[in-house]
């Protein structure tokens with residue numbers, strides 16, 4: 001059995017969405033300074049790093065992250081490599097020949113190479129599925145989609161992809177680093193933090209071989 005940690009590490013230099021607050025890790029108690037324990041105060045947006053989008057994020061329907069059905073977030077998943085540049089279209093997904101019955105899909109693109117290179121500059125030209133690609137995934141019966149940059153949708157057009165997926169009950173995992181895993185079949189473990197009333201939450205995400 002091999003475990004692959006496909007989560008990003010939260011650090012202050014991890015890129016965040018333009019306009020969102022950056023990640024802050026502040027030590028508020030320090031053994032070195034004579035205090036009893038080291039304690040860190042953490043401050044960040046719910047959509048930082050590896051995280052899950054709740055339906056409420058784009059639908060405003062009150063379905064917040066603590067109510068996400070965890071049984072969907074654990075189970076068989078396919079890592080599918082997409083060699084698209086820019087936007088992932090329905091045609092890209094068709095040519096990837098996604099196995100029938102795939103319920104959980106993680107799209108591995110050149111975005112993962114950005115993480116592997118340690119590039120901490122926000123990439124506006126990251127690769128993500130467009131609305132038609134989202135419709136295709138819904139039609140296939142996909143219930144969980146994971147992507148390897150900070151949004152499931154292209155930077156310049158976030159609404160269609162998010163809305164199509166969330167309206168269809170597809171759960172979204174963003175900010176994965178798939179550089180260390182080969183395409184293929186795995187078991188996915190994605191456990192978003194149980195934050196009451198939040199439109200998203202950080203998650204530790206693992207694949208098991």
Ligand SMILES: [Zn+2]
Pocket residue numbers: 047051052053150151174200
């Ligand atoms: Zn998000």
